[in-house]
């Protein structure tokens with residue numbers, strides 16, 4: 210279904226259900242015994258004491274609903290981390306909300322702060338859940354295109370996407386799927402427009418510790434005038450490799466927290482109680498070196514995969530952060546990215562995601578997304594197989 214004026218509509222939701230595309234590739238990959246570089250689940254081993262703290266919490270009876278904003282020790286640990294790493298001062302009692310993953314945070318914030326018919330700008334290529342969250346609430350996503358290889362902000366395009374109906378801008382940094390990290394000048398330009406047009410900025414900073422080549426993560430909320438209008442979203446799914454635990458959080462001005470908390474309670478009730486205890490232990494006890502090693506380890510994985518892709522003739526756009534790489538799949542047979550992904554799986558045993566899942570309709574058809582958040586032995590096998598293409 211073509212998209213008029215590059216706007217997406219609720220009726221376009223099914224082709225955009227990116228997660229189902231990733232799941233479908235994963236099922237197909239399992240069926241043929243392939244190597245799954247489609248799914249964005251990192252395979253880093255969870256530190257034992259984090260799991261032990263969750264198990265102990267179950268044994269000690271922390272098995273019931275928590276306060277709707279999360280347990281106190283976790284809110285305090287998040288506030289301390291926000292201060293230390295992000296430079297954001299947040300009161301753990303009134304400005305931090307523990308959520309069911311970053312997904313639950315964006316959903317609850319959108320329910321609380323957006324209305325049907327509002328427009329929200331996001332950058333393309335985008336993370337499908339962001340688009341689908343908006344569409345499910347009858348909010349109109351307005352994609353602003355960024356172009357490979359550096360995905361630089363197109364300020365004119367952003368400016369002209371703003372209308373009287375625009376209510377917010379979503380900034381995902383580092384970004385899934387492009388690996389783009391928004392730099393200070395770009396964040397400042399977005400902030401200026403947000404202030405000028407009185408917009409919210411929702412940031413998704415879930416990959417904030419996956420940074421390469423010395424790139425720095427900057428939180429939008431630290432820019433002048435932005436603390437009041439930024440909803441900063443992150444979580445531990447990726448940092449601790451606990452995507453199934455559903456531990457995310459957001460911080461925002463205290464004027465927004467009660468209504469966001471109300472909608473989070475309504476949709477998710479609370480983040481799982483024992484896992485909140487495990488996450489708090491991890492945040493309190495893990496040394497800074499744990500986070501620094503993530504970047505070192507994932508940068509090596511990025512380099513390994515990008516060099517295999519280049520050798521295979523699938524030119525990669527080198528990511529500055531997160532753990533995905535978009536590659537040019539022009540040389541893989543198939544008229545669509547979907548068919549190319551299936552061809553690649555059949556030819557090499559490596560599963561990737563069709564690039565079309567991250568773009569408005571008709572774009573991304575020559576692109577495949579690969580995830581390098583994988584165990585070394587799996588990445589070795591995948592790279593060898595790709596080189597045989």
Ligand code: PLP
Nearest residue numbers: 249310311312336385444446457
């Ligand atoms: N945000 C982005 C950009 C992601 O890529 C993902 C997962 O792939 C999520 C959020 C999901 O985070 P969570 O598990 O905390 O809901």
